[in-house]
Amino acid sequence: MSTVQNSPLLKLHSDDNIAIARNSVTENQECALSENESVTTRESIDLGHKVAIQNIASGEPIRKFGQTIGFATIDILAGDWIHSHNLESGVLSLDYAYSTDVPTPPEPIKGRTFMGYRRPNGKAGTRNYLAIISTVNCSATASKYIARELAQTSLENYPNIDGIIPLVHKGGCAMQYDGEDHHQLMRTLGGFAKHPNIGAYIVLGLGCETGQGSFLSESEGLVQLENPNEPQNQGPLVLNIQDIGGIAKTVKKVTTLLKEYLPQVNDVTRVPIPVSELILGTECGGSDGNSGVTANPALGIASDLLVAHGATSILGETPEIHGGEHLLTRRSITPEIGKKLIDRIKWWEEYTGKFGVVIDNNPSVGNKRGGLTTIYEKSLGAIAKGGSSALREVYRFAEPVTEKGFVIMDTPGYDPASVTGMVAGGANVVAFTTGRGSCFGCKPVPSIKISTNTPMYHRMQDDMDLDAGRILNGTSVEQVGQEIFELIIEVASGKKTKSEVQGIGDEEFCPWSIGPVL
Template identity: 55%
Template sequence: MADEQISAQLVVLDASDNVAVARTNIAAGTPLTCGGADFAALDPVPAGHKISVRPIKRGEAVKKYGQIIGQATSDTRPGEHVHSHNLAIVDVHADYAACSQIPDPPAPITDRTFEGYVRANGKVGTRNYLAVISTVNCSASVAKFIAQRFPPEELAKYPNIDGVIAFKHEAGCAMQYQGDAHHTLNRLMAGIARHPNVGGFLLVGLGCETGAMGYLLQEQNLVQIEGVGGPDRPGPLVLSMQDMGGTLKTVEAGIAQVSQMLPQVNDVRRQTVSASHLCVGLECGGSDGNSGVTANPALGIASDRIVACGGTAILSETSEVYGAEHLLTRRAVSPQVADKLVERIEWWKHYVSLFGAQLDNNPSPGNKAGGLTTIAEKSLGAVAKAGSTALVDVYQYAEPVEAKGLVFMDTPGYDPASVTGMVAGGANVVCFTTGRGSCFGCKPTPSIKIATNTPMYDRMLPDMDINAGSVLEGESITSAGERIFEEILAVASGKPTKSEQQNIGDEEFVPWLVGPTL
């Protein structure tokens, strides 16, 4: 977005747009100028909401970002508020044009580094946690009780350990053995166990569940989680409540096991490493009309920098790229990659139809209050987080991400479940843009919160790390993106995020498991 597209009251994102975004609250009668035309606001328009800048006939396409976000349901005059009362989604029949706009690789950035924890398998962590992983809800309390025994004051003598976390959830049984949910849960737990931000782990299960504990015990192979263990990663250690003799005995045994592991987990030091080891999850939640104007495109600039460094940026939330997926398929490096994304979109259409829902049921009430009207509008803004580089691969939920460059992971739009998948896939930093004010942490991975507007940033300063609302006050998108990139490097090196300062992130492990509960 060029700076000259911002006026005192309005932001126009593309010359072909017939709506603009209100920078601030606009009162009815306020004189406005756009594209050389003078008119007055005919309605009060809240900040972040859309206002017509030229006549729009009923049935005509409404354009924002140079893309169609819906069609007018009534004739609209310049100066009218454009929202749910006069704008509706249209059937999305995008021209995917796979691989038609593959961008050239960005100029390499070879001199940027951060201070990380180098693991035996070559992965690099930005934090160093010890994980107590519950394999089934039946052992969730035990995992929690074990972790609670190691509060910060108890860990003070282990300065290189960020904490002991209990990864607990509501699943692990009553699912088809070797079915989709079973495999997904195993991927999730394996992803946490081998995560570069986890220096050691303990598995705790009941003993008879369908999930990983039952799988491990039935197969009599305690190393089903591939790639864990090693000289700097104690494990795998597995406790079965039924074998141990119940809750109290398992808690006691778990505390003893963790106590033995702590010195070894602590025996690491940060080292200077290339920024190519960054794997950054891109998330937006509590979005508003400014998300696609400020924070998301600024994060896109930072994403491009990560890719230029040789790192990985993970875009996600399949239900929130619907209506904008053609922008990604055109950047796909091969027809196979484009087809993988389209297949996920089609799967989602089928999946939601089973429940009588539609993908365009989004945006949420909070999104609409913030100025977003249709799923296409929300998705076009969300995709801006992906920057401008080529799409190199598409991954299933919680699948290990091995590719370098921009990738996509199939996740729901629900933020905790989406971030859980990216973290399990290997994200060692998360960047989370928000316009309404989402307060989110996601241990073991630090979460950088990026505000889309200054009033919310000021109001929620204890939760927000970066203010991208400055773009509406004259800062360039490039400058804001560079600030985000620098913050990523600082956080990767150990700078605590606002959510970490408040110890947020123990409750946000939310697996997305598709399938019946049996």
């Protein structure tokens, strides 16, 4: 991006006909864009919002990042504020050009490690939790009661256990048995049960639900620590409230059982593990007009650094790829992988259309207040989290991620559901960018919060781990990206994030149900 020191406006690309405000701009303020280019605002412009830097006729494309983010609905004069009142999405004609611009693989970087937990199956954990996995909403209350009872047990004697987490949700029944929704829920629950950040777990059902615990155990190949009091038996992995005799008896039985597991779960030590075994989930929530300028591209730098170290970086939120997918298909290592992405985009268009919804209903109210206008604009900024590495695979929601490098997972744009899918797929660290100020945690995986602008960072410093808004004032994207990369390694090694310090993350487990509810 081109910038003039101390100018309140940024022109991001030479082909752009708009600039963005890196701080609030007053009416009739002359703002330099380069040595030979300036614009005088015709009205006040808020932080992160757009201003026309040339006259734009009605129907003409409006360009940001060098790409079309929508079309003018009226004639716009240079200096005018551009937002929902004079810009609409319209219809894009995109050239997917599959695999025509596959980046050269980076020079491998070897030898870097983080301090993690090496599990018996060889996987690498960054945290160590004990979990109660509820198969259905009907066992959610019992799961929470069990966690509450266990929390009263002094964990001071178990310093290597990060906590007890009840993984509860609102589904598990009223869906087609053996159908797509059923299998997606099983993948999600199974992914958490097998996650390397879970030291031990119990599966708790009601007993009569569609999403049977036995089906989960068999379909996902679940195993468990040996019960110390039953050395010849792997113990009751799956329990049902109806079989035990009600809530009170279940809470007492499962609490007693899990207390027996505590010494085993605690018996772990952090050891050096190659950075190549990190799986990063990337997410943006509460985005603003600066998300695609500061935090997201900086996270993209960190993503590329992880890929260079042999690790994996996941880009989710398929509805927030819509409008920018043509930039990703060019990077797919084969046309088939690029077409898998387009198949998911088309699925979303069909899926939302069934309910009379258009994908451009995203951005949210807060996104728009922060300067975002169309889904194309939001998507072009969101995909910057994926850096510039080659696209190596496209996964379904909660599918186990086995490929190294940059990959995509088909998740909704809704933050809790999106992160749930990536964690179920194996993400052991999450990096979450936000411009409006999302207070997000995602036990059992640490969530690093990265602010897109400095005023919000200072306002919500108890929740933000790193300020990428400094980029607006001259700090390079590369420097902030390097800082994010180093913070990822520190957090993977045990440094607590701001959300962890506050205990946030019990309520964000959110399996995606694609319906219908029967």
